[in-house]
Amino acid sequence: MSLRTVGGHETAETIDDLKVWLRGLEGCPPVTRSxxxxxxxxxxxxxxxxxxxxxxxxxxxxARLRCLACGNAHPVLDSEERWTFPGAWSCVNCNQSIAEVAFGVHDHNGRASWLVMAVRCVECGHLHGATDLVVDNVPTDDLLAQL
Ligand SMILES: [Zn+2]
Ligand SMILES: [Zn+2]
Structure with a gap:
């Protein structure tokens, strides 16, 4: 794991580090799958x-992700039905707007009750917790398949 702190911001060198970071989040249900x-x-x-x-x-x-390469939009779970037209994310550190994304799930006995989404700036590695969603104890594997 190679988390660093640059100018007060947490950064990660790889997307796998972002998955690790999700598992270490505090003040929320523990992330057991990412x-x-x-x-x-x-x-x-x-x-x-x-x-x-x-x-x-x-x-x-x-939340919604739009693939840089093909332009396809991926709403996260039922986000489309409740869409609030948030502005596009850009990195607070370097200002560009392309990110890698990871999801963390709080899972208990194979069922998920909480989902968190975090992004990693592909330019400078800055990490940002983007949003979280309460989910209704759906089977975790089904949930992960929808992401
Ligand atoms: Zn694509
Ligand atoms: Zn950045």
Missing amino acids: VVATCDRPAHAGEPATWFYVEADPTAGV
């Missing part, structure tokens, strides 16, 4: 894309 967001559209020919533009509203608990 996955990296990918775009698996046929356009990527079997090499899922991992760079996204991100829109997220932490107050409403909604």
